[in-house]
Amino acid sequence: MIIVLRSGATEDQIQHIIEKAEKLGLSANISRGVERTVIGLIGPEDVLRVTPLEVFPGVEQVIPVLAPYRLVSREFKKEDSVIKITDDVSIGGKKLHVMAGPCSIEGGDELEAIAKEVKAAGATILRGGAFKPRTSPYDFQGMGEEGLKILQDVGKKYGLATITEVMDPRDVELVCKYADILQIGARNMQNFNLLKEVGKVKTPVMLKRGISATYKEWLMSAEYILANGNFDVMFCERGIRTYETMTRNTLDINAVAIIKYLSHLPIIVDPSHGTGKWGLVSSGARAGIAAGCDGLQIEVHDRPEEAFSDGAQSLLPVNFTKLMDETRKIAQAVDREL
Amino acid sequence: MIIVLRSGATEDQIQHIIEKAEKLGLSANISRGVERTVIGLIGPEDVLRVTPLEVFPGVEQVIPVLAPYRLVSREFKKEDSVIKITDDVSIGGKKLHVMAGPCSIEGGDELEAIAKEVKAAGATILRGGAFKPRTSPYDFQGMGEEGLKILQDVGKKYGLATITEVMDPRDVELVCKYADILQIGARNMQNFNLLKEVGKVKTPVMLKRGISATYKEWLMSAEYILANGNFDVMFCERGIRTYETMTRNTLDINAVAIIKYLSHLPIIVDPSHGTGKWGLVSSGARAGIAAGCDGLQIEVHDRPEEAFSDGAQSLLPVNFTKLMDETRKIAQAVDREL
Amino acid sequence: MIIVLRSGATEDQIQHIIEKAEKLGLSANISRGVERTVIGLIGPEDVLRVTPLEVFPGVEQVIPVLAPYRLVSREFKKEDSVIKITDDVSIGGKKLHVMAGPCSIEGGDELEAIAKEVKAAGATILRGGAFKPRTSPYDFQGMGEEGLKILQDVGKKYGLATITEVMDPRDVELVCKYADILQIGARNMQNFNLLKEVGKVKTPVMLKRGISATYKEWLMSAEYILANGNFDVMFCERGIRTYETMTRNTLDINAVAIIKYLSHLPIIVDPSHGTGKWGLVSSGARAGIAAGCDGLQIEVHDRPEEAFSDGAQSLLPVNFTKLMDETRKIAQAVDREL
C-alpha cells in the first residue's frame, strides 16, 4: 500500500500514519520528495484494505500495490484450469465448446427441435432459461422446475451437457439436480449471497460479467465462489453498457486476453448479448475465438418470431450452422479445435 | 408500437406484420413515404413488447410509444405520493427528511454515539447496515441479526426511524421485524426475486438506483414492488458509473427532476456514494435539495479512521451538522422545510 | 513517480530502472515487500511522464504522484481567480453572472428581442453562436462575421457583455474583435492548436468540458491556454456522455466542487446542454448554484418552435425569468449575489 501525502503534510501526521501501520503489523518506508512525501507500507495488504487511510489527516491518495483477488489469479496458479463438465465436455483445453439453445425454455417439443439442430451443427452444451430475470414484472418469468426437467431430458436425449441460470439462493440446490453448469447472470454478478451458495456446491459455474463490472470486480465475484470451495468457475464476457445504443451492449473483446492474463480460469464469449442483433452475432463469435476464448454461448431459435424472449438476437439454425463453419476455421487458425 | 420498414420491404412482408398484429388484437395504420413505409400498431402495447417484431422480414426498427411502467407513473397517479414511515416521519411532503448514520453497524455503543449526534443535528432517520454487500469475500460482511437489534434499540432510544439494507430474499421477513424502511442496494436493483419479496410486505422500501441503470430500468424495478402489492416505495439516486474515476460515482442530478416528472413516488439523494469523498458530500447534498429531492441519505461516522467500511466518504458529526445548516437554507429557498 | 515491479522481478531489472532514473536526475527509494518491490523516484516528475517506464522489463505498474497540471492548480495559486470581462462584469467573485441568449444568432431583430428579455430578467452576458459546430454538414452552420457584428451591436445596445464560440484557429483574431469572451466548445476541448491560439490573445476564454473528458484532461486543456500566456480562463460544466439517453447529457454536478478544489479558476454551469430538455433546465441551474458555481449559461429563445438549433432545450423568456427568480433565492442561501 502506498500513501501519498498532501504537500505540507506535517511530521505529526506522518507519525500518526506510521503508528497506525505498525499497530497493524506493517513496516513503513518513507520517501521524501521536494513536493510530496510518499509512505510505502510493507506487509499483508489485506488488513489495510479495510482501513480507510484516505481519511487520515494529511493523506492525499492511497494506492494499493497488490490485487485484492488471490485464488482466481495467475499468481496463485500458473497453468490454465480445465473444468470437467461431463465425461465428454471439459472447458479450458484445446477443444472449444459451444453452448447453444433458446433464451427461454418454452416446452419440450420446442426445445427438442432446437437441440437437434444445434447438436447437428456441432454444439456440445444446451442452454435454456427456466428462471428468467426480466426487466418487466409483466413479462414471461420462465417455466421454473418444469423447464429444468425438460432441459435435462432433452440434453440427455441428444447427448448434450446443459447450462441454465440460477438467480435465487433458494434455488441453487434445485438447479443442481438438473443442470451440468450453473449460470450466474450479469444482473447477479454481485449478488453475493447467491455467489456464496454456488460456492458451496460442486456443480461448475459460469459467471457472466455484470453490465458495468470492471475486470477487478468480476474477478472478485469469482473469488467469492472459489473462496467458498467451488473452484470450477469460468467467466463469460457478454458485452458491457456504454453510451452506444445501436447495439444492445458493447462486446468487450479486450476482456478475453486480459482475463486470460490475470486468471487461470477459462473464459466464454457470448456474442448474442454482446451485440443484441442476430446479424452481428457471427462476427462477434469469430472475433471471440480469434482473441483466444475457450468457448461460445449463442442463442438459437427455430422460430424467432415466436420466441418468448430475446428473439431479436437469436439465430435461426441455418445461420447457427454457418456460424459454426466460420468459427471452426478461425479455431484452426489459432490452433484450437471446434 | 411503430414499425419502420426497410427500404424495399415487400407488400407480402407488410401483410405478414399486419396479420400478426391483428391476431394479437391490434389494428394497423400504414403510412407510405417515399423512402420508408411505417406501420403504426394501435392497441395494448404489452402484448407486443414480448413479440420480437425486429425479426420479422422487412423490419428495420421497432419503436415503442408507451412507457412499459404503469403503477409508478404520473399518468397512473397525478399527485405526489407521501409515504408514512412512522407517526413522526412521512416522506414526499413539504418536510424533507435526512437519513444519517454509519455505513455498517459496528456495535451498540458505537451506533449510539453517532445516533446522538445526527439526532441533534436534525436527522430523523437512522441508517446502518447489518448485511453488507462487499466486493471482496474477505471483507467485513456485517453483524446480521445482532446488528438489526442494535439498530432498532438505538433508533427507539433516540426517537429516530430506521433504515437498513436487505440483500437476500430469505432475510426480508427478519429485517421487517426490526427496521422501518427496507433498503434495496444498487447491486440488487435488478435482483427481481428480492423485489418480489419486498413487494409482498408492508414495510416501506427505498430502491437505490443500480450503478448503471437507466431511468426506465429503475422505474421498472419499482414497478416490480408495486405490482406485488407494496406501494410505499421511494427512489434513491446514489450516483452512476461513468468514465470519471476521481469521484467514486457521478451523482446524476438530472435524475431528481426527471423522476419527479415521470413518477409520483418520492426521491432521496445520497451524496455520500454519489461522490465517494467526504469533502464533496455537502456540495452534493445542497444540489440535491435545490434540484427538488425529498430527502437525503448521508454517511456519518465519529471515528472514520476506524470505520469498518466507507470511511473515506463518511462525515464527522461536526461536518454533518454544518451540512444540515447549509441544506436547511437551501430547503427554505425552494420552499421546503428541514 | 512510483514503480511497482512484478512479483519475481530480478535485481538486474531493478538496477536498469534505477540507472535510467539517475540518468534523468532523479534519485530512487527502494521498498522491498514480501510480494512486490516498489521503487519511488524522487525529483521532477515531468521528465518521467514522457518516459514509458511501463515497458521496462519487470515493471507492473507506474503511478504518478504529482498532478500534470501546474498553472491552473490551487497549489500554484491559493486564492480564487476573479476574471474581469468588462467594467461591469467580473466572474469568480461574490456576484454570480448569467450568460443567456439563443443557441445561434439568426438576425439582428431576432437577437434584440431576446437580449431585451434576458437583460430585464437579470442576465449580464449575451450569448449567441456565429460559428456553429453541427453534427450534420447539411445543417445551418452559423452567420459568421455578420453574426459577430450583430452580437456586438446588440450587446452594446443593451449593456450586456458578450460570449460566442470560436472553433477554428484561423478565426481567433476575428472573434476577438467582436466578443468579450471566447467560448471553446465541448467538441474542441482537445483541439490543441485552437487552445494555443486563444492562449496568445488577451480576451477571456470559457472552456467547455469535452463530452467525455476527465477532470484531469479538462484541467490540462486549460493549462494549454495559461501556458501560452492567457490566464483569464474559466471552466464550463455542460454535461457528459453516459449510457443514459433520456437526457441529452448527464450534468456532472460533482464537477463544481472538485474543480473548485483543484483549481483557482471560476466554473460556470450550463444546464441547457447538461439536460437537453427545457423542462429540466431550471432544476439544473438551481443545483449548479447550490453546489457553488460562479455563473450559468442558459439558452433562451422567444420562438423556440422556429429556432435554427437547440430549440428543444431553449427556455422561453417567461421561463427564464422564473429560473432567475428561483436561482436568486438559492444564491442568497449560499451567500452569493445574483
Added chain:
Amino acid sequence: MIIVLRSGATEDQIQHIIEKAEKLGLSANISRGVERTVIGLIGPEDVLRVTPLEVFPGVEQVIPVLAPYRLVSREFKKEDSVIKITDDVSIGGKKLHVMAGPCSIEGGDELEAIAKEVKAAGATILRGGAFKPRTSPYDFQGMGEEGLKILQDVGKKYGLATITEVMDPRDVELVCKYADILQIGARNMQNFNLLKEVGKVKTPVMLKRGISATYKEWLMSAEYILANGNFDVMFCERGIRTYETMTRNTLDINAVAIIKYLSHLPIIVDPSHGTGKWGLVSSGARAGIAAGCDGLQIEVHDRPEEAFSDGAQSLLPVNFTKLMDETRKIAQAVDREL
C-alpha cells in the same frame, strides 16, 4: 418523422403540428390510439431535422425514421468502396493492408530502422506522427514539416505508402504534399472545419472514431468529407472510452460489422490504441481481422523504452512479426489475404 403526442393532447395542438408540416411540404398521417395519438410526417426529413418539433405544445417525443447520413450509406452505394492509395495499395478489397510504425517521427535514422522491420514483416503502409495532439502542453508536440519530409523519404526508400495525422485546417495543404493518407485523429473527429478542408483535397482520408462517438456521429463526420467532394474515406476503430480503466480504451469490435452493414466505406482496426497495452495488441488485431475489417494500424517501435510517445502500447519488431504471422492465418480463415 414520427411525432408521439402526450396523453391529453388537444385537437388544436394536433392541427398546429399538421399546419407546420404542410407549410414545410410534408403530408401527415394521423393514428389515434387509446392512450396516445401518433402523427407520421411523410416527405423529405431534412427540413424537419432542423425544426425543433419537441417544443410544439402537446408533443411528447419526436422519432426520426431516416438516417441523417446519405453519401456514406449502403443505400447510396450498394457495393464496397475500394480506395486506391498508390499503385500498389488499395484498401477495401480482398487484400488486407497493415499500417505500422512509431507513434511519433523522431528522426530519419530512427524511422528507417523501424520501416525496414515492418516492411520485412509484411506492412505496406508506414505510419508516423509529425503533428502530435498531446494532452499536456509540456509534452513533445511533433517534428512538424521536417518530420513529414522524413516520412516521405523513408516511405519511398522502402516502397511503403505513408499515413500521418493532420490536426489543423491550416496544415492540410502541407501534409498533402508529403503523405499518401491523411489521418484525422480521434480528438478531431468533430473538428468540422478540419473535415471540410480534407473534404476539398484529393488525398485519401482515414477518419478515426472519436473517443465517445456514436456510430451515427462517426458516419456524419465522414459525410462532411464526402459532402465536400472527397469520397476516398475510410474509418478507423481505435477503441472507445468506457468505465473500464485497466485498458486505455475498449476496442469496440461490434463496430466492424455494423459499419460494414451501414456504409460502403472500408474500416481499419487500431488495436494499439484500442487496448493501450502491447501485450493485448495481437489479440485485438486477430479479433479485428476475424470480425471482417479491411486492415490494421499498429504502433511499432524498436526501442520502446525511449519512444517519445505511446511506448507502452508499441510492439517490438519481433512481436510485430509474430502478430503478422498470426493475423495472416486469420485472414485466410475469413477468405482474405495479408
